[in-house]
Amino acid sequence: MLNIQGQSTALAHIQRVVHSGRIASTWIFAGPAGVGKFHTAVEMAKTSLCDHPIHRPNNSGGELFNALLEPDFVLTLPCGQCESCKAVELRTHPDLHLVSRELIRYHDRSGKSKGTTLSIQVIRGEMIGDDSPEHRVEPKIYKRSQRGRGKWFIIDDADLMEIPAQNALLKTLEEPPAQNYIILITSSPTELLSTIRSRSQFVQFRDLSFTVMVPELVNRGAGEAQAKLLARLSGGSLGRAIIFMQAVITADRDEQDKADTKPPTTDQPAFPHWISAISSMLDNIFTGRDGGMALAQVIQKSAEQYAKTMLKRDPLASKDRLVRDGVGLMLSFVAAWLDDRLRYATGAPIIAPLPSQVHSIPLPAAQECIVACRQAEMQADMNAHLGVLLASTCTAIEQALRTAVAA
Numbered sequence: 001m002l003n004i005q006g007q008s009t010a011l012a013h014i015q016r017v018v019h020s021g022r023i024a025s026t027w028i029f030a031g032p033a034g035v036g037k038f039h040t041a042v043e044m045a046k047t048s049l050c051d052h053p054i055h056r057p058n059n060s061g062g063e064l065f066n067a068l069l070e071p072d073f074v075l076t077l078p079c080g081q082c083e084s085c086k087a088v089e090l091r092t093h094p095d096l097h098l099v100s101r102e103l104i105r106y107h108d109r110s111g112k113s114k115g116t117t118l119s120i121q122v123i124r125g126e127m128i129g130d131d132s133p134e135h136r137v138e139p140k141i142y143k144r145s146q147r148g149r150g151k152w153f154i155i156d157d158a159d160l161m162e163i164p165a166q167n168a169l170l171k172t173l174e175e176p177p178a179q180n181y182i183i184l185i186t187s188s189p190t191e192l193l194s195t196i197r198s199r200s201q202f203v204q205f206r207d208l209s210f211t212v213m214v215p216e217l218v219n220r221g222a223g224e225a226q227a228k229l230l231a232r233l234s235g236g237s238l239g240r241a242i243i244f245m246q247a248v249i250t251a252d253r254d255e256q257d258k259a260d261t262k263p264p265t266t267d268q269p270a271f272p273h274w275i276s277a278i279s280s281m282l283d284n285i286f287t288g289r290d291g292g293m294a295l296a297q298v299i300q301k302s303a304e305q306y307a308k309t310m311l312k313r314d315p316l317a318s319k320d321r322l323v324r325d326g327v328g329l330m331l332s333f334v335a336a337w338l339d340d341r342l343r344y345a346t347g348a349p350i351i352a353p354l355p356s357q358v359h360s361i362p363l364p365a366a367q368e369c370i371v372a373c374r375q376a377e378m379q380a381d382m383n384a385h386l387g388v389l390l391a392s393t394c395t396a397i398e399q400a401l402r403t404a405v406a407a
Helices: 008-020 037-049 083-089 101-107 120-128 163-174 210-219 224-233 238-259 273-287 292-313 319-346 363-381 386-406
Strands: 026-030 054-057 074-077 096-099 151-155 180-186 201-204
Touching: 008 037, 008 074, 008 201, 026 037, 037 083, 037 096, 037 151, 037 180, 096 120, 101 120, 120 163, 163 180, 210 224, 210 238, 224 238, 224 319, 238 292, 238 319, 273 292, 273 319, 273 386, 292 319, 292 386, 319 363, 319 386, 363 386
Parallel strands: 026 180, 026 201, 096 151, 151 180
Antiparallel strands: 054 074
């Protein structure tokens, strides 16, 4: 359970609870997307379901040492070899139930779901059952554990649950069946009902550092320079960096196929055509050759191209969700470009510099633009109208940069 990098605080808390033998029935694992919450949840279930768990002192050596635990603290780990551990790894264990957005369409009775929310049908079908005559489903959560070590239910993207689904789940949380454990995975815990939060053990996960992300991305096939760029653009989310890396690879392959060229052989970071377009547009705004509305159009078009690229990998994904993710990525690039200019102005070191013909921007203008980008990223994720959001944000960036040049 301790092989999740960069989450020592969360893992130490979980180990103490497991060591005490008093595991709460409901948990909330909260934190940025792609930092190890789901993997930790599965490992926690795996440890509990293991036929022959391993107990070893924290200071016994190796990469599993946790500095936040006492050296002689006894860790509890899955053996990884028994039938139960192997079944968990294969996602075939009868007492492990994973609830994710991939199940949305399976339980959709209207046939019109865009796969963006977890409805009450999903929660009924996968957990609490349905006693209506026309859709009778036995409740999985009230069935006896098949292997005698309890049952685990992990709800990924729990913040996607609709209010009726949360209310239905809440009834179970108020009187949880014995030896049943529920872990809610979320990057937006405030989207969960306060009554659910108050009944759950809360574990906070944090952004991952460069020292964790870069080696992991290199192990997954990125060059070191590209890994640094991806780590920077992803904001501490390994999952987001991996998705972005997949988009970069797919976009580059598409461009090479169109141009009938060979992929580069250097370790220079690959910039998809949409990132190069945004960088050039920012240069042009600073020098007065283009305006904010042109930048907004480039970001919108680039986000749509990103969504199209990712739909090739997952045809069942929501295009609207992917476009919003793309807008967030493009805005994070704009913020990183501005941060580079700020660092040039202050003489601060730059890790994985981004392409630009502009060197420095005055401190107040750069800070104002970065704040505008970060706010827009959050609003894009909260279903704001993208056209209006990008127009206002990019116009504000144009005004700030033009004022800085004039001064």
